[in-house]
Structure formats: structure tokens, C-alpha cells
Amino acid sequence: MTGEYIAATRTSYDAVAAAYADQLSDELRRKPLDRALLTAFAEQLHAATAARASAADPGHAHAARTGRPRVWDVGCGPGHVTAFLAGLGLDAAGIDLSGQMVAQARARHPDLEFSVGSMTALPAPDGSWDGLVCFYALIHMIEDADVRTALAEFRRVLADHGLLLLAVHAGEEVRHSEEWFGAKVDVSFRFFDPGWLSAELSRAGFTVEALTRRQPYPDAEVATERAYFLARI
Numbered sequence: 001m002t003g004e005y006i007a008a009t010r011t012s013y014d015a016v017a018a019a020y021a022d023q024l025s026d027e028l029r030r031k032p033l034d035r036a037l038l039t040a041f042a043e044q045l046h047a048a049t050a051a052r053a054s055a056a057d058p059g060h061a062h063a064a065r066t067g068r069p070r071v072w073d074v075g076c077g078p079g080h081v082t083a084f085l086a087g088l089g090l091d092a093a094g095i096d097l098s099g100q101m102v103a104q105a106r107a108r109h110p111d112l113e114f115s116v117g118s119m120t121a122l123p124a125p126d127g128s129w130d131g132l133v134c135f136y137a138l139i140h141m142i143e144d145a146d147v148r149t150a151l152a153e154f155r156r157v158l159a160d161h162g163l164l165l166l167a168v169h170a171g172e173e174v175r176h177s178e179e180w181f182g183a184k185v186d187v188s189f190r191f192f193d194p195g196w197l198s199a200e201l202s203r204a205g206f207t208v209e210a211l212t213r214r215q216p217y218p219d220a221e222v223a224t225e226r227a228y229f230l231a232r233i
Helices: 003-024 032-054 062-068 082-089 101-108 144-157 196-205
Strands: 070-074 091-096 112-117 129-135 158-168 174-182 184-191 209-216 225-230
Touching: 003 174, 003 184, 032 082, 032 129, 032 158, 032 209, 032 225, 070 144, 082 101, 082 129, 091 101, 101 112, 129 144, 144 158, 144 196, 158 184, 158 196, 158 209, 174 209, 196 209, 196 225
Parallel strands: 070 091, 070 129, 091 112, 129 158
Antiparallel strands: 158 225, 174 184, 209 225
């Protein structure tokens, strides 16, 4: 990604952060499949942590020490998905490109950790997270090369047998917005062909365990088809 594109995306989210948070912080309440997938993701991580503890596996040191798998919400926005994961017993933290989004997340969820950063250069050591969730953030990777960079970063920071839950808009188009939540913006949204993205996940070193598609919930979200990938390294 060019510096100009990153700056435009960051500035756009900064401009809409408060309105975005006000409107979308409770969106999971209206999305039962999203809640179910996040819950299944958490249950699998808890089960894997318990199995490693029984086997006295020295890996995944944080989870072994605390009993809670460590999960990163990449592109966390105002932190509602991070908070939902924490409510499922995970040691959840969030990261977002937008400083204003991170400020919203910290104000709304002061007991959780949020930081500013880019998914194409994640500020974490190799193998330091048990799980990653990325809901509607990869959609800003317009170029194929940037998608591959982000997926490689996801792979790098996940521990062995780590789990990824990824959500995107399904399709084959790029939409550009110059106004959003009543503010002037310069932001693009990519829709992904699920077959293509499955192949890219495999290329990055993931095994796709489940691919789920659904139609939009009426009056709850933008009217686009959704695709969810549960993938493991």
C-alpha cells in the first residue's frame, strides 16, 4: 500500500470514529451467526489450550500460564468484537489503524488493551498469539500483494496450530466512498471471491476448516453477502 492510501484510510476512519462507534458498537446483538462463529472460535481455542495443558506442552506459554488463550482482534474499530471475545473467557486485545477508533475502544472498554498499528506490519513477535479475529478490515487491502502481505503477517504472529476467524464482503468489486456517516472520506472497500481468498489463505500457510456464507441481515447492516473463514496453521 502507498503511504497516501494508508493515510487516507486512517484519516477517513478518524473522521467517522465517534459516529461509527455510536451506530455499530451493539451490532453483534443483531447478528446471531456472527456471535455463533465467534463462540465456536473461542470454544476451539479453549479446547486446544486444555489439551496442551494436559500434555504439558511447553508452547503457547501465555495460555499455559493463565489458562486463557491470547487473541488479537485485528482492525478492532470501537472494540465491540474484542469485548465479545473477552466475555467468552479469552485474553483479548485489539489493534486498529485509526487512532480515533482506538480512542473509542479504550473509552468504551477501559479494562481491555487496544493499540494502533497496521495489519501489514503487525507489532508483535513471531508466534505470540493463539488466535486472530479480523472482521471487515482485510477489505481495505485493494491490491492482491497487500492481501498477501496481511495474510503472511497473520501467519507470522500466530503460534503453532493458531486459529484465524476472518470476515469479508463476498463478491468481486471495489467500492469507493467519499462520504460516510455524514463526514467527507476517501476510503475503498474490496469484496472478495471466497474461492480466491481460500486459495490465498492456503498459499499463506493456513488450512481452511470452514467457509460460511450468508445473506445480509435486513436493517442491521449494509446489504452485502458475507463470507467467514475459519482457518488454522
